[in-house]
Structure formats: structure tokens, C-alpha cells
Amino acid sequence: MKELQTILYNLFLYVEFICAIVGIIHYKRLKDTYWKWFVIYVVFIASVELINIFVLAHFPNYRKYYYGFFVIPIEFLFLYWLYAKKSLQSTKLYWISNLIYIAFYLLNLFTLNQVRYISSMTYTVGVFLLSIMIYLEFIKQIKSDEILNFKTNKMFYINIAVMLFYIGTLPFFAYDKYLYENMYEFWQNYKTFFLFSVNIMYILFTISFIWGKPRV
Amino acid sequence: MGEAESLIPIFLFNLFFLLFIVGIIVFIQQYKLKKKEHLAMLTYQKEEHHKELLENHIEIQNQTMQYIGREIHDNVGQKLTLASLYTQQLGFENKAPQINENIENISLIINESLQELRELSKSLTDNSIASNTIDSLILNECDKVEKTKKCLIHYTNDEVKQDLNYEQKSILIRICQEFIQNSLKHSRCKNIQIRLKQSNSQLQFTIYDDGTGFDTSTKSSGIGLQNMKKRTLLLNGSFDFQSNINVGTKLNITLPLS
Numbered sequence: 001m002k003e004l005q006t007i008l009y010n011l012f013l014y015v016e017f018i019c020a021i022v023g024i025i026h027y028k029r030l031k032d033t034y035w036k037w038f039v040i041y042v043v044f045i046a047s048v049e050l051i052n053i054f055v056l057a058h059f060p061n062y063r064k065y066y067y068g069f070f071v072i073p074i075e076f077l078f079l080y081w082l083y084a085k086k087s088l089q090s091t092k093l094y095w096i097s098n099l100i101y102i103a104f105y106l107l108n109l110f111t112l113n114q115v116r117y118i119s120s121m122t123y124t125v126g127v128f129l130l131s132i133m134i135y136l137e138f139i140k141q142i143k144s145d146e147i148l149n150f151k152t153n154k155m156f157y158i159n160i161a162v163m164l165f166y167i168g169t170l171p172f173f174a175y176d177k178y179l180y181e182n183m184y185e186f187w188q189n190y191k192t193f194f195l196f197s198v199n200i201m202y203i204l205f206t207i208s209f210i211w212g213k214p215r216v
Numbered sequence: 217m218g219e220a221e222s223l224i225p226i227f228l229f230n231l232f233f234l235l236f237i238v239g240i241i242v243f244i245q246q247y248k249l250k251k252k253e254h255l256a257m258l259t260y261q262k263e264e265h266h267k268e269l270l271e272n273h274i275e276i277q278n279q280t281m282q283y284i285g286r287e288i289h290d291n292v293g294q295k296l297t298l299a300s301l302y303t304q305q306l307g308f309e310n311k312a313p314q315i316n317e318n319i320e321n322i323s324l325i326i327n328e329s330l331q332e333l334r335e336l337s338k339s340l341t342d343n344s345i346a347s348n349t350i351d352s353l354i355l356n357e358c359d360k361v362e363k364t365k366k367c368l369i370h371y372t373n374d375e376v377k378q379d380l381n382y383e384q385k386s387i388l389i390r391i392c393q394e395f396i397q398n399s400l401k402h403s404r405c406k407n408i409q410i411r412l413k414q415s416n417s418q419l420q421f422t423i424y425d426d427g428t429g430f431d432t433s434t435k436s437s438g439i440g441l442q443n444m445k446k447r448t449l450l451l452n453g454s455f456d457f458q459s460n461i462n463v464g465t466k467l468n469i470t471l472p473l474s
Contacts, residue, residue, distance in 0.1 A: 124225045131232050138239045142246045148254055150247065167232040174225035 005188075008195035013049065015202040019209075020046035026209045033214040034086050035154065041078050042205060045071075068119065073105055076126040079162060083133035087155050088140065097129040120174045127170050134163050154212030161204035165197045266450045274386055278343065285340030288333055296333065300326045345386050349379045353389045354410060361396055367405050367425075369396075374413040384471050387447050388421055394440040395423050395467055403427020403465060417473050424466035429459045441467075 023039035030036045048071050056063050077098065084094035104122040137159050141147055150156045172179070172190045179187040303323040307316055345353065351373055361369045380388065392410065399405050405427030413420040445455045452472050459465040 120225070124228065128228055131228070131235075135235060135239065138243065142239075142243055145250060145254075147243070147247050147250050163236060167229065167236065170225055170229045170232070174229075 005192055005195055008192065008199060012195060012199050012202070013053075015199050015206070016042075016046050016049055019202045019206040022206045022209045030214055035214045037078075038082065038154075038158075039209075042202075045075070069105075069109060072123065072126070073101075076101055076130065079130055080133065082158070083130070083137055088133065088136055093133070093136075097133070101126055101129060120176070123173050124170065127166050130162065130166055134159055134167070151211060152213040154208040154214065157204045157208035157212060161201040161208075164204075165201040168197050169194045270383060270447065270450050274383060281340045285337045288340070289337040293330065293333055293337065296326055296330045300330060345389060346382055350385050350388060350412065351376065353385065354392060354412065357389070357392055357396060358410070361400070361408065364400065366400055367408060369408045369410070371410045372412070374411065376412050376414045376419065380419065380471070381474065383451060384419075387444060387451065387453075388469065388471070391421075391441070391444045391448075391467070391469065392423060394444060395425075395465075398441075399425040399427055399465070403429070405464065414473070419471045419473055421469040421471070422466070424464055426464045429461045429464050431461060432457070432459050 020043045023042045027036060027039045030039060052063070052066070056066060080094060080097045080101070084090050084097055101122075104125045108119055108122045137155060141150065141153065141156060141159070146153060169190075172187075172194050176187075179190065300323060303319055303326060307319045307323065310316065344356075348356070354371055354373075358369045358371050361367065379385075396408060399408055403425050405425035408425045409423065411420075411422040413422070441457065445457070448455045448469055448471070454468075454470045456468040457466075458468075
């Protein structure tokens, strides 16, 4: 199991960096559209991973704060912007989601994980808000005639990727500590799935750069 | 972690998972449905485009024929009439009695030409296709063949009650003319058979000769008939052309009746 996880983790690093490189290659094509921010996002995530590998290797205790209070919130806020503001074009949904998520985030920040379930609650709320957008996006794609051109729709690949990763791994993050302490073998299996799904997510992001055509 | 709070992520996960499955099924279903609709629309547009092209083609053809007809009548016809008058006057003046016979012959040829030109002009300007039924149009063609005395023509009409629209009549009569012309020119046939039959909502037109025939694998059926084939197919009809050496040539056309 551990070997498979190591392979998947190493593969994930390659996949993530390849995704960032492919994004940079396609930047010129996307520079006049809001999709340039998606390229910047994947490059940012790859840089975050570099910091994790080279800097946080010396401070492993800070990893959960680094991801919990910096990386994951940025991921959520960016995805809310991409889904609500740009794809669904609902400023109301964008601001409401941001307000709810930031409220939970601040609560979590001030209690600094002292109340244990607030941390998992913040993540659950983040995924819940994102899921609403994923399904609204799904409905939008199904209703629209653009369904015929789904192969060139960037949001189709991103939606599948985000759905697989964020919804698929919700119990893993929400019950991380509980599963680790009480159901270690199950936690290990779930970790394998987590690594597998993160690989798929970045592969789909890469595909979205290659096959997807920006719709402004 | 409280009992109630601990169940929220599990509940949400199950809900999202179920929605995910439903979403995928609906997505695939809708994709198939929309693709089908899209293809049907494309086919419809293509057919409409073809119909429009055909209508334009026929309209241009008619206009051109009418223009040629008018030109023959007003221009060439007038000049020939004048030439005929001059020759008649020449004969009447009797200035050169030794060539009177020749002048008469010239006058005769000019008058014949004038007569033929008038007929041609009339057939070009007259929109006989629109004003006649397919039955009388075919009968008219039969009369023309009989006049040539090159071969016998037999026409049978098996209870065709409904008349065709302009495009259908135009195509059928042009094909009929093309076939007859080819048979008279190349096949050395003794008989040409034409049959018109109505079955349900279809009209069957069959024409065949007992001439020399040809090998369709080595020789094409001619540009004229190829064009007719295209136009028949555009009208949702079927076109079946067969030719056998020393047996004859047969053409079978089926058109849908509206």
C-alpha cells in the first residue's frame, strides 16, 4: 500500500508540474481571457508544492497550518470565483459563498484548531458551497446546446476533476483524524484514493488546456 | 466532535455522490438527445438547401430558355423573314431567269428554317411543363418519335391519377427526352417502351429500349443522365439504370407523391 502511495505521490508531483508547464505553454492563447488566471492558479499550486517539498520538509509541524490556513482557502476562493463569477456569472452567489466560507475560516483561525470540529467543518462548508456550484454548472452544461461541444469545453473537464477530487475526498478530510486513529487501514485506502483522484484532477486540468477552447 | 456534527459530512457526501451519479446519467442522456436533434436539424437544413438550389437551377434554366426563345423569334426570325422577302422579290422581278429555280430553292429552305425556328421559339417560351400533365407531356414526346419513323414507341399509363409538381414533371420529361435521344442516336433500337405506374404514394416511371445496349462498367451513361440522377435523388427519388449488350437499356425511376 505504502509503495503504491509513494508511486502515486511522485506521479502527482510530475503531473502537477506538467499541468503548470502545459498551462504556461497555452498562456499566450489565453492571455486575453479570464482563463489566464487559471494558468496562474495551476502555476501557483505547483509553486506551493515546491515550497512544501523544499521548505516545509524542515518544519513538518507547520504543514497543517500551511495547507489549512493558506493553500486550501485560496483554492476554494479561486474556484468560487471561476465557477460563480465567471462560468455561472452570478455575482450574488460569488459573494454569498465567499462570506460564508470566510466566516468559517476566521472562526477556525481564531480558535486555531482548539475546537476540533471547526477545522473539519470549515472544509465541509467549503466543499458544500463548491458542490452547489458544481451542480449548477452541471445543469448549465446539460441545458445548453454547448453540451454538443463538451469535448472543447474547459469547464467540463474542470467540473469533473473538481467533483471527483473535492466531493470524493470530503469524508477523508472531514474525518481525517477520526479515521486515522480508529480505522487506520480504511484511512490508508482512502489516502490511496485521495492520491489517485488528485492525479486525475491535474490530468483533467492539463487536458482542459490542450483540448479546451476558451469561451469568453 | 458531536454526534450530529459528525454525521453532516457523511450525509453531504452521500447526497453529492448520488447527485453525481444522477448528473452523469442525465448528462449522457441529454447529450444523446441533443446530438440527435442537432443531426436531424442539419439533415433538414441540407435538404432545404438542396431544394432551394434545385428551384434556382430550374428557374435559371427557364429564364435562359425563354430568353433564347425570344431572341430567336425577335432577332434571327425577323432577319430570316427579311431574307425570305428579298429572295421572293428577286424571283418575282425575274432579272435572272436562269437562276429562278435556285432562288426558289433558297426561298423554300429559308421558309422551312423560319418555320422550324418559330416552332423552336414557341417550345422554348411556352412553359408547357407547367401547363400540361405528365401524361400529355410524355404523349407529346411519343408523337415526336413517331414522326422520325426511326422506331416504334409504346406508352402505357397504369392509373396515374395524381399529377406531379413542377420539379418532378420537369425532371421526368427531361430524363425521358434524354433517354429517347440516346436510344435514337446510339442504340439502333426498334422499340421504345414507356410505362407510368402509381403504387401507394409513389410514382414509377420505366423506360426501356431493345437496342444494342452497352457495358455500364466501361462506359458511363452520359453527363445528361448523370445530372438527372442527381436531381432525382434530390427529390428523394430512386434512380436505377441498367444496360446489357444486345439486350437493351432500361431506366427505372421512383418518385414520392406528395
